[in-house]
Amino acid sequence: MNRISDKIEIRQETADDFPEVFTINRSAFGQDNEAKLVEALRNNPKVFVPELSLVAAVRNKIVGHILFSRIQIIDSMGSIHESLGLAPMAVTPEYQKKGIGGKLVRKGLERARGLGFNAVIVLGHEHYYPRFGFKPAAKWNIKAPFDVPSNVFMAIELVKGGLKNISGTVRYPNEFETV
Template identity: 55%
Template sequence: MEIVIRQEKPEDYALVYEINEIAFGQNSEAKLVEALRKNKDVFIPELSLIALYKGEVMGHILFTKITILTTDGQYKESLALAPMAVLPQMQLKGIGSALIKQGLKKARDLGFASVIVLGHPAYYTKFGFTSASYYGIRPPFEVPENAFMAIELIDGALKESEGVVYYSKEFENV
């Protein structure tokens, strides 16, 4: 199955909204994507990617800037992987994996050092994510420890990053 991953374009926005709405069974994530696009402090156009199969958009992934406030008062930039959506009928066909792999590669190429994700541990560990608690990184809300994960795109990037992740205000409505 040939999957093409490319940067989202404005003409893709309506389809991306629909894919997120269908994949999640409601529109909170779709509205989150729209709100994050408007926040130029966190939105990185090159990290809003779509997956095409036979020329049709089947999935979307978004990485946006977040901050880790370390216990020693330093601010470390990282990325949030959220949301990622694949149409239900196209799940388990490698589209999500292709989006994650290409997204992580692009983030590394752009000079980002780490990514944080809240998701299914059995899935995200396949890509090198590990519990964020390994680095002493905590979420700003209650979640199962093993579901809050991190990956270093640059070796040692999360060394001395013990602290709390801060997401942009747009995440408060999800």
């Protein structure tokens, strides 16, 4: 019971956390782009879901952040299916590989399910996200809007059949173009 991940609290971020969230993203990614992406998404009420911007806190220090925002899947008929994208997520380098990222993902998926979302799409490490149940999005004929190896573009159904009859190309909010 003395693992650091046992002392971690996952909670919704508040405005007081914004500077620390910026710093965590900058230090984890080694650049400002993702930190600025989080700020831009927060300022777009059409895609930002406050309940799905979560921080990991150990005592009062924020050491991780995860964001899920609204995205769309456009099918071959041009129909729009609303969905959710996981991006970005970051854990302060000194706190990585201690299970904090995993806690953020699991709590985020649970909350997203509770909010009624059916699925989550992620572009990420092929060996990391499958442990949470993500599978290549190609399984549902869901494609990225850019060229990526198919095993890094993944999806998870939050409810049984959450992606049934949903296929097409993901459309990310314009804010992602700056990353």
